[in-house]
Amino acid sequence: MNPLERAGARPGPAFTVTFDGRRIEALPGRTVAAVLWAAGITAWRSTRGGGRPRGVFCGIGVCFDCLVTVNGRPNQRACLVPARPGDVIRTQEGTGHAD
């Protein structure tokens, strides 16, 4: 059942990132979205109008639904940004900008 086995993948050693302060494990080469999904997290943004939860929709960088704040920078597409050791990933509320 493990997709890594089915694909015969031999990823490098796992590293740690945080999501809203919680430590989660990440495999090298995965995007932020893949890391969050692998940890069972499917929503990391609330919409600007209704405050509704959002995560991956298209998964290929087109729809801009999966925007997330990584290392203090809001509005990054989780499906495109590669996860790096120590990344601080935070749920993005609205535009992700304070004012």
Add this chain to the structure above:
Amino acid sequence: MSEPLTCDVVVVGAGMVGAACALYAAREGLAVTVVDRGPVAGGTTGAGEGNLLVSDKAPGPELELALLSNRLWAEVAQDLGKPVEYEAKGGLVVAGTPETASGLREFAAAQRAAGVTAEPVPADRLRDLEPHLAPGLAGGVHYPQDAQVMPALAAAHLLRASGARLLTGREATRVLRAPDGAVCGVRTDRGDLHAPAVVNAAGTWGGELAARAGVSLPVLPRRGFVLVTEPLPPRIRHKVYAADYVADVASDSAALQTSPVVEGTTAGPVLIGASRERVGFDRSLSLPAVRALAAGATRLFPFLAGVRAMRTYMGFRPYLPDHLPAIGPDPRAPGLYHACGHEGAGIGLATGTGLLIAQSLTGRTAALDLTPFRPDRFPPRAADLTRRTGAPSAEAEEAEQ
């Protein structure tokens, strides 16, 4: 089997102009069918910013059409409510140098005489209107009548409100003409649609549709890019642009021209236009164009330097040689009406165009004089004459140049 084969008018083009034509024709009690080879708002409508501007137009027929259209947009927005994201936010045109500022003030004075509300803003008051504007600008003019819609939503909601039958993914391959020359419908790739009137609202492809009706209309594409930033809290209140934009719009140059037009949107992203180049239907990304847009916008709003552009989109603004649209009946093909060639102003001018077309269709007096918009005002192109007579006339050759 239940699909009706006839109607009162076929509108070719499900963009903003076609939608407005459908709405006003339906309000006259006409049975309307809208046909488009693509989806709703799939052409120029979906590739613009939704500008409803009077500020960039010099006194003359286009400004009259813009003033009429702005009044009608306010009515339409009242009927349709929030979904079209109509915002009567006003425009602010700024000048970087004292020379540009004095030219802008003169331009505004002429517009005021033509019925535009245009309030000069001295340099030290600009930031009252736009707090994040760059320092050191020479002055500006505030145009409260300028407004904005979300164009794709506006086209879709106007079409829905019209109650017209909508056939997308269906191409009008020919405009059908009776032996006496009168238009009697369109042939599509999936059957004929019979109607005594056909409206050419095919936008940038309006010249091609005219040719399919056997008449010439020299609509050509002018490519424009729009840059989209990440969503931001409201920081830019008006449509803000540099005075040079007016000169670029009226220009006959084929080279790339950019002058920043910056605006916030209801959804959050800031839109940055507007480049113009004549490169045919070339859809490739031009890095110099988008780079110039970003640089121009940052000169107006320095805070944008720290904001990321997330994407860019482009489209083709349909223009005619004299930069006026073609609106009204075509005497060369009775029953054919044109509503295209609005260049970058088609969203703003759509409502007025729709009303004028509906008035023409029902034989009523048009709200504006249609003479400047006559579709047969251009001499036939040399190529057309060659086809017909074997040799181009001197007159036509001159017109080609």
